[in-house]
Amino acid sequence: MAVSGAPYRLRSAGDLPRRSPLAGLGAAYEHMWLIYRRTWRGSIFGSFVQPVLFLLAMGVGLGTYVDTASPDALGGVPYIQWLAPALLVSTVMQGSVFEATFPVLGGFNWDRRYHGMYATPLTPFAIAFGQLGWVVTRALMVASIFAFVILLFGAAATPGIVLAIPVAMLTALAFAGPVAAFMSTQRDTAAFNSIWRFGVTPLFLFSGTFFPIDRLPDFLQPIAWVLPLWHGVDLARALALGTVGQQPLLHLAHLVILLAGAIVGLVATYVMFKRKLER
Amino acid sequence: MTPDESPTPLIHARGLTKKFGEFTAVDAVDFDVASGESFGFLGPNGAGKTSTMRMVGCVSPVTAGTLRILGLDPNVDGPRIRGRLGVVPQQDTLDTELSVRDNLVIYARYFGMSHAEARTKADALLEFVQLAERAKDKVEPLSGGMKRRLTIARALINDPSILLLDEPTTGLDPQARHLLWDRLYRLKQQGVTLVLTTHYMDEAEQLCDRLVVMDKARIVAEGSPLQLIERYSTREVTELRFAVGVQETLDGQLEGLGERIERLPDRVLVYSNDGEAAAAAANQRGLRPETVLVRRSSLEDVFLRLTGRSLVD
Ligand SMILES: Nc1ncnc2c1ncn2[C@@H]1O[C@H](COP(=O)(O)OP(=O)(O)OP(=O)(O)O)[C@@H](O)[C@H]1O
Ligand SMILES: [Mg+2]
Numbered sequence: 001m002a003v004s005g006a007p008y009r010l011r012s013a014g015d016l017p018r019r020s021p022l023a024g025l026g027a028a029y030e031h032m033w034l035i036y037r038r039t040w041r042g043s044i045f046g047s048f049v050q051p052v053l054f055l056l057a058m059g060v061g062l063g064t065y066v067d068t069a070s071p072d073a074l075g076g077v078p079y080i081q082w083l084a085p086a087l088l089v090s091t092v093m094q095g096s097v098f099e100a101t102f103p104v105l106g107g108f109n110w111d112r113r114y115h116g117m118y119a120t121p122l123t124p125f126a127i128a129f130g131q132l133g134w135v136v137t138r139a140l141m142v143a144s145i146f147a148f149v150i151l152l153f154g155a156a157a158t159p160g161i162v163l164a165i166p167v168a169m170l171t172a173l174a175f176a177g178p179v180a181a182f183m184s185t186q187r188d189t190a191a192f193n194s195i196w197r198f199g200v201t202p203l204f205l206f207s208g209t210f211f212p213i214d215r216l217p218d219f220l221q222p223i224a225w226v227l228p229l230w231h232g233v234d235l236a237r238a239l240a241l242g243t244v245g246q247q248p249l250l251h252l253a254h255l256v257i258l259l260a261g262a263i264v265g266l267v268a269t270y271v272m273f274k275r276k277l278e279r
Numbered sequence: 280m281t282p283d284e285s286p287t288p289l290i291h292a293r294g295l296t297k298k299f300g301e302f303t304a305v306d307a308v309d310f311d312v313a314s315g316e317s318f319g320f321l322g323p324n325g326a327g328k329t330s331t332m333r334m335v336g337c338v339s340p341v342t343a344g345t346l347r348i349l350g351l352d353p354n355v356d357g358p359r360i361r362g363r364l365g366v367v368p369q370q371d372t373l374d375t376e377l378s379v380r381d382n383l384v385i386y387a388r389y390f391g392m393s394h395a396e397a398r399t400k401a402d403a404l405l406e407f408v409q410l411a412e413r414a415k416d417k418v419e420p421l422s423g424g425m426k427r428r429l430t431i432a433r434a435l436i437n438d439p440s441i442l443l444l445d446e447p448t449t450g451l452d453p454q455a456r457h458l459l460w461d462r463l464y465r466l467k468q469q470g471v472t473l474v475l476t477t478h479y480m481d482e483a484e485q486l487c488d489r490l491v492v493m494d495k496a497r498i499v500a501e502g503s504p505l506q507l508i509e510r511y512s513t514r515e516v517t518e519l520r521f522a523v524g525v526q527e528t529l530d531g532q533l534e535g536l537g538e539r540i541e542r543l544p545d546r547v548l549v550y551s552n553d554g555e556a557a558a559a560a561a562n563q564r565g566l567r568p569e570t571v572l573v574r575r576s577s578l579e580d581v582f583l584r585l586t587g588r589s590l591v592d
Pocket of ligand 1: 324
């Protein structure tokens with residue numbers, strides 16, 4: 001029965017539709033788009049600036065020096081072409097750690113958005129995967145812009161550079177999942193600062209992006225194997241340079257490890273979000 | 280199980296219990312809420328009001344006992360039940376990065392409404408809570424009262440069968456509270472079932488048809504505000520306030536002034552059916568309080584009687 005002029009329409013209590021969890025997931029994901037609409041200009045600009053700066057400094061500047069000093073060091077590939085796909089993956093990885101930290105801390109502790117979402121038919125499944133789905137979407141955007149800049153620089157060895165984009169998305173998920181799961185247990189950014197300083201930055205520098213990992217001291221090489229960044233970097237590079245066929249098993253292993261990391265991250269985020277929401 | 284007064288209560292709780300580890304926040308409480316009723320939980324900090332509301336809101340698993348909402352079990356049908364609830368949580372959960380209107384629109388999407396429906400509904404509700412002119416503003420700079428109103432608007436977006444309000448007016452100035460009360464009263468008249476918690480007896484008296492008093496995880500009394508006052512208090516109360524230090528010297532001089540005497544740190548309450556007569560009797564005994572106030576009994580007195588403590592410290 002509608003009450004005229006009132007914003008409220010009394011509904012019968014028996015009217016209890018079931019909704020699919022996927023519908024909720026779509027709405028949670030839409031929420032992230034709505035937030036992004038307000039900030040996209042600044043973020044798109046940043047997504048262009050970073051690759052331009054890095055490719056100029058490392059690719060052109062350092063690359064000219066490397067290529068002259070030892071032309072065969074990287075199998076005859078110019079340094080900028082060797083660097084570009086790896087830098088794409090590493091940059092996307094860094095972004096994904098951010099995207100898995102601040103929205104999660106805010107959702108649980110600051111504006112407590114997730115608790116508001118959970119008071120509706122949304123499930124922890126929708127809330128957790130809506131957030132991670134958004135991280136992967138951001139990875140797609142950042143990676144695509146990066147690939148575009150690489151093409152502008154003429155730094156693509158083959159059209160395979162496009163395949164670095166899905167590799168970057170998978171790598172982003174393999175990082176964002178565990179980070180989001182962990183951040184659901186935190187109340188502030190203290191732990192994030194440590195993760196960034198002692199985790200993300202060293203990984204960025206030492207995971208084969210700027211120089212091959214066989215240049216690392218022996219005791220550090222197993223670490224590159226355990227953490228997913230090197231797998232993403234090496235796979236993206238092989239795809240971009242067209243050298244996957246040279247070591248098919250190694251590259252298959254990269255893919256399997258990235259997939260495993262992504263799945264572990266998805267499950268961990270779901271479990272932790274559910275625990276945190278259901279108190 | 281006791282037979283129900285009404286055919287199907289919207290909320291039915293028996294032995295409802297919530298534990299956090301070893302700590303019992305809600306200890307085997309029983310209550311029913313009928314359709315169209317407005318039902319309150321009155322109690323001091325830590326009584327277990329929010330813990331109960333969260334179980335009813337299907338966001339906190341029941342530790343023990345029976346809970347049925349709209350005839351369904353929250354452990355099985357949580358999302359379906361939540362689709363028919365409107366929730367105003369104790370702490371705001373608005374998205375501070377979105378505009379006022381977008382907060383409502385995205386919430387409507389959570390209930391499966393179309394974009395067009397969501398926008399129409401959002402605008403109507405912003406009018407209802409008098410926030411239409413702030414529609415495009417961000418949430419962050421809104422005052423506490425405005426955020427509360429927005430949260431109430433958001434809770435109505437799905438035309439809920441039950442509206443759960445956890446301390447809807449705590450921290451608001453009197454004007455903001457009265458505006459909120461007015462809106463809630465209108466909803467009640469439209470037949471919305473309200474369930475609310477509060478520390479404020481005036482709020483409970485204004486809005487609740489029936490309420491329970493909670494203290495230390497248990498329900499200690501139940502009834503309409505009037506019934507509770509009749510059952511646990513007298514018609515009138517005489518408040519005697521003495522000069523500093525005098526109250527401690529009055530041993531034995533107060534007894535018999537009324538049916539019951541309650542000594543608070545700053546004043547003495549005399550419960551009787553004729554407050555003026557009690558004041559006169561005090562005067563005859565040579566007591567010289569600095570101020571004398573005769574008033575009607577309120578839920579505050581009920582609470583004091585039941586728990587030995589006052590409601591708002
Ligand atoms: N998630 C939790 N973990 C552990 N203890 C909790 C949790 N939530 C509430 N409690 C405890 O349960 C008790 C009841 O809390 P609750 O929030 O239900 O009280 P309340 O009546 O709503 O109080 P207030 O008027 O302060 O809001 C308190 O002692 C509180 O510390
Ligand atoms: Mg509370």
